[in-house]
Amino acid sequence: xxxxxxxxxxxxxxxxxxxxxxxxxxxxxxxxxxxxxxxxxxxxxxxxxxxxxxxxxxxxxxxxxxxxxxxxxxxxxxxxxxxxxxxxxxxxxxxxxxxxxxxxxxxxxxxxxxxxxxxxxxxxxxxxxxxxxxxxxxxxxxxxxxxxxxxxxxxxxxxxxxxxxxxxxxxxxxxxxxxxxxxxxxxxxxxxxxxxxxxxxxxxxxxxxxxxxxxxxxxxxxxxxxxxxxxxxxxxxxxxxxxxxxxxxxxxxxxxxxxxxxxxxxxxxxxxxxxxxxxxxxxxxxxxxxxxxxxxxxxxxxxxxxxxxxxxxxxxxxxxxxxxxxxxxxxxxxxxxxxxxxxxxxxxxxxxxxxxxxxxxxxxxxxxxxxxxxxxxxxxxxxxxxxxxxxxxxxxxxxxxxxxxxxxxxxxxxxxxxxxxxxxxxxxxxxxxxxxxxxxxxxxxxxx
Numbered sequence: 001x002x003x004x005x006x007x008x009x010x011x012x013x014x015x016x017x018x019x020x021x022x023x024x025x026x027x028x029x030x031x032x033x034x035x036x037x038x039x040x041x042x043x044x045x046x047x048x049x050x051x052x053x054x055x056x057x058x059x060x061x062x063x064x065x066x067x068x069x070x071x072x073x074x075x076x077x078x079x080x081x082x083x084x085x086x087x088x089x090x091x092x093x094x095x096x097x098x099x100x101x102x103x104x105x106x107x108x109x110x111x112x113x114x115x116x117x118x119x120x121x122x123x124x125x126x127x128x129x130x131x132x133x134x135x136x137x138x139x140x141x142x143x144x145x146x147x148x149x150x151x152x153x154x155x156x157x158x159x160x161x162x163x164x165x166x167x168x169x170x171x172x173x174x175x176x177x178x179x180x181x182x183x184x185x186x187x188x189x190x191x192x193x194x195x196x197x198x199x200x201x202x203x204x205x206x207x208x209x210x211x212x213x214x215x216x217x218x219x220x221x222x223x224x225x226x227x228x229x230x231x232x233x234x235x236x237x238x239x240x241x242x243x244x245x246x247x248x249x250x251x252x253x254x255x256x257x258x259x260x261x262x263x264x265x266x267x268x269x270x271x272x273x274x275x276x277x278x279x280x281x282x283x284x285x286x287x288x289x290x291x292x293x294x295x296x297x298x299x300x301x302x303x304x305x306x307x308x309x310x311x312x313x314x315x316x317x318x319x320x321x322x323x324x325x326x327x328x329x330x331x332x333x334x335x336x337x338x339x340x341x342x343x344x345x346x347x348x349x350x351x352x353x354x355x356x357x358x359x360x361x362x363x364x365x366x367x368x369x370x371x372x373x374x375x376x377x378x379x380x381x382x383x384x385x386x387x388x389x390x391x392x393x394x395x396x397x398x399x400x401x402x403x404x405x406x407x408x409x410x411x412x413x414x415x416x417x418x419x420x421x422x423x424x425x426x427x428x429x430x431x432x433x434x435x436x437x438x439x440x441x442x443x444x445x446x447x448x
Contacts, residue, residue: 037114044112047120047163051080056184058168059191060088061247063256064132065153065175072227073247073256075195076128077188078181086110088128089188094152096131103189104128118160120170129156153177178256186250194250202252202271202278204429206298207289211378214285217262218378221287224253231261252278261285276427288378289428295446296373296381301339301353301366302446308434310443316412320354323405327398330359336412337446338383341368347393351385352413354395367395369413381435382419389413418442 057079064071077089089105108126113119132154155172158179162169168181203225210221223229228243246253251270258267266280278287321333334355342348351371355364370389374382400406418437424430432447
């Protein structure tokens with residue numbers, strides 16, 4: 001057989017295979033009949049339809065692209081119109097012209113760009129959004145560029161990475177900060193108010209560290225109040241220099257990116273029904289404020305509620321009061337508690353604190369007897385007392401002049417020693433905590 005004959009046969013077989021493949025491909029033609037440009041065009045039409053269809057507009061969880069998370073996440077709001085107009089609102093701290101932290105709305109234009117992928121572009125100045133993009137920082141405006149023209153490293157051209165009817169995820173085209181659009185389920189001012197109420201509940205000026213618990217793993221979350229936090233094995237031993245930025249929400253908080261601890265993934269935390277912890281999506285990770293450390297270690301005096309004293313403590317309290325009257329009939333024991341006995345004087349102790357009246361017209365006097373504490377487990381405290389413990393000068397000079405008074409005070413301190421389970425009125429910002437020994441024999445509550 002000649003070479004030409006072989007070529008004809010081979011070509012014929014190839015054409016037959018292609019014809020067969022073509023017939024089979026007719027069943028799957030939808031996969032390949034659109035060009036990339038046409039698919040992007042259809043995606044753009046679909047995105048615009050979704051954008052303009054939200055009756056309350058969108059919550060825009062906006063993050064700048066700085067590599068070490070200098071900035072927190074920002075809750076902005078957007079309402080899109082078919083005409084290409086967009087209204088953006090917010091109350092963030094970088095608003096200019098005297099609007100810092102004030103609710104502000106601004107209108108501008110948006111466009112859907114068909115590039116290598118679909119891009120949502122906010123391509124005219126907007127007073128709410130553009131400060132994040134402007135190469136001039138708010139404190140440098142209008143004369144000076146910030147960070148060599150990088151500004152806050154925000155983006156106004158956002159590459160669409162996914163979209164559904166209720167959520168659109170985007171990424172900054174230049175600095176790659178994440179942006180998430182979710183349908184607003186309430187009007188914007190109400191969303192802001194509800195979010196601020198939630199933030200106020202789960203953060204405070206007093207507590208800014210949290211236990212991050214997943215299974216048997218215990219870590220610390222430090223700095224949440226500012227909208228960015230670090231994870232650490234100890235409160236001040238950061239695992240990494242960069243922090244996690246988040247947006248607060250009406251139900252809790254949402255991190256810019258997912259993270260993992262002990263094999264459990266977390267990105268969103270919501271306040272549980274008991275209002276005692278923030279819980280991740282599948283309930284495997286919990287954030288609980290370090291309320292026990294704060295409450296016990298705070299030097300402010302926590303006073304004991306007489307109505308909550310168990311009978312054995314009430315009896316010893318009454319004994320101290322009785323022995324005080326041996327100093328003078330007008331001496332009265334007012335209350336007892338734990339904390340630092342003197343705030344402004346060098347001579348102070350941390351431990352049991354007593355407040356008494358030397359006479360009916362006198363001002364209350366405070367003195368203390370040293371006791372130590374430790375925290376064996378989350379939510380537990382152990383108080384210990386040494387029979388030779390130091391008393392501050394107030395206690396020594398006024399009450400311990402009488403051996404009977406000193407004996408009854410020391411007896412009370414010894415009786416209060418023990419390991420207690422603590423139950424707070426609020427795990428995020430306690431003002432009162434119930435104490436009960438593990439055997440249930442002694443109990444009382446302390447409050448500021």
